[in-house]
Amino acid sequence: MFNELIQKEKRIAVVGLGYVGLPIALEFARKFRVIGFDINTDRVSMMQRGEDPSREVSAEAFAGADIVFTADPADLKQAHFFVVTVPTPVDDYKVPDLKPLQRASGAIGRALKPGDYVIYESTVYPGCTEDDCLPILEQHSGLKLGADFKIGYSPERINPGDKHRTLADILKVVSGSDAEALEEIAAVYGSIIRAGIYQAPSIKVAEAAKVIENVQRDLNISLMNELAVIFDKMGIDTHEVLEAAGTKWNFLKFTPGLVGGHCIGIDPYYLLYKARQLGYDPQVIHSGRRVNDGMPTYIATKLVQMLLQRGKNPRQTKVLVMGLTFKENVSDIRNSKVADLVRELMKYAINVHLIDPYASPNEVAEAYRMTLMETPSTHYDAVIVAVAHDAYQSLDIAYFKSLMNGTPILMDLKGLYSTTQDDAIEYWRL
Template sequence: MLTALRQKEKQIAVIGLGYVGLPLALAFARQFRVIGFDTNPDRITRLQRWEDPSRQIAAEAFEGADITFTANPDDLQQAHFFVVAVPTPVDDYKVPDLKPLQRASELIGRALKPGDYVVYESTVYPGCTEDDCLPVLIQQSGLRLGEEFKLGYSPERINPGDKVRTLTDILKVVSGSDTEAAQTIADVYGCIIRAGIYTAPSIKVAEAAKVIENVQRDLNISLMNELAIIFDKLGIDTQEVINAASTKWNFLPFTPGLVGGHCIGIDPYYLLYKARQLGYDPQVINSGRRINDGMPAFVATKLVQMLLHRDTNPAQTKVLVMGLTFKENIADIRNSKVADLVRELMKYAINVHVVDPYASPNEVAQTYNMSLLDSPSTQYDAVIVAVGHDAYRTLDIAYFKSLMKTAPILLDLKGLYAVRKDDEIDYWRL
């Protein structure tokens, strides 16, 4: 397989061209012939113009790449090594939504030929690749695993917005349905990953390793969020506590915050779902999720308390929220907890304005039924800086005061600003 790919006698197909699939497809296209497939024709049109809809990859990265972008499933017939990088969200009840994964498996199954490889990168619960995806491949193709095609799992480790730890500089975990599959998959990925390859002993181990990476982060952040709630009641600055505790060599300086996005805020629900299927109800993971999901309401309540403390009716106030994306310096608004914060504020009849230099106004309107302002207005009763965009880090207290009425309130959820007592601003941070 590797020799045929190198000689461009066979092609790689990457299914799903979002934050994970596009950089992967372009990296492969530096070495091999690649088919970049996505079901969204508008996305394909933009990619054909060397324009990344996610605004993460510059046009120069497309130059010289041996890649064909398509939304036509028939084009997948030309591929022999398939990589699945579609989203794996949860529904409104926090249950894994495997429909994108199942649709991708159906498309690949129809194009699968003897000797082909299928590798999944989408984050799932342990067992999903073999128990949920493999049967679809077999049903659609009529082929037998092992004898006629190979299966693998290699969890994505893309960190959106990170310009230092890019795809090729992050060690890659791979696995396969048998020893030969694992070795071939490792060899193919080894052609593009400079950081090295780690071969897991089984597909289930690789799946579990991926999901617990984000479960661990979720739990650590939930601990800091719970501590922030306690310290707020004690009248202690959480950041000052963390700074003091960080002087000990083995203290892990996690910080509190809103936990959204398509990884940390989603992946734990996949493990929770699988554990409950097995008759076990996880206590720690579930508690962490409950705390993190409750932070938007906590922040909204805190602001209302600050308004009431100065005899201000929340229903007669105007508040500016700065930042809506799930993390800094990216356009991704999926599972934005800032959107949840805005909804919580609206429950108190607060007039909320939202700005974000990265988010798409059309996408925000379609996803959350909210409007983005091009720029802030004035005469706000409070400003909430919710995302640590670089453009916000250079702002000073004078700027925020210029946006607000007398007795201004600034909620700094990312702890970006140093405020002095003589700044005459009511300042609070997580």
């Protein structure tokens, strides 16, 4: 397979062109013939013009790429090596939503031919590729794994907004349905990944490795969030505690904060779901999720308490929230815990204004039924800096005072500013 691909006798198809899929497709297109497929016709049109809808990839990355962008599933029949990078969200009940993965598997199954390869990159629970996706491929193709085609799993590790650790500079884990598949898949990815390839012994191992990467991070942040709540009640600054503790060589430097997005805030639910299917109810993973999901409520309650202490009726206050995306310097608003915070504030009838230089007003309106302002107003009773965008990093206390009334409150959820700059402003951070 690799030799035919590198000689451009066969094509690679990347199915799903979001944060993960588009960079991979363009990287492959430097050496292979590539079909970039996405069901969103508007996004496909932008990419055909050399524009990344997610604003992660520069226009220069499209130049000279041997790639055709399409929303027509019939075009997938021209490919022989399929890479699946569709989202794997959860539903309102925190249950894995496999519909994007199932639809992608069905579309590929209808295009599958003898000798083809299908590699999944979407984050799933161990066993999903072989137990949930493979039957769909076989059903729609009429082919059988091993005898007719091969599969693999190579977990995505792209870090949105990170301009230093790019796709080619992150070690890539690969796995295959048999030894030949593993070698061929490793060769294909190895041609574009400078950091090297790690060959996992099985597909399930690769799936499990990916999901626990984010579970581990989720649990570490949940510990910091729980400590922040405890220290707040003690009147101790959490960041000062972490700075002191961080002087020990083996202390892990995590910080408290809102945990949203399509990875850390979602992936643990996939492992929880699978574990419960097997009759085991994980205590630690579930506890970490409960703590992190509860932080928007805690922060909103804290602000209301601060307002009341200043003699203000929350129903008569106006609050500015700065930042809505799930992390700094990206446009992705999926699973935004800032949106949850805004909803919590609105429960107290607080008038909330929302700004974000990266988020799309249309996407925010559609996803959360919230309105993004272009610029902030004035006379706010409080300002909450929720996301550490570069544009917010250099702001000083004088700027925030200019936005607020005579009794200002600044909530710095990312710990960006100094507590000692101005005693006239009431400053609080996690």
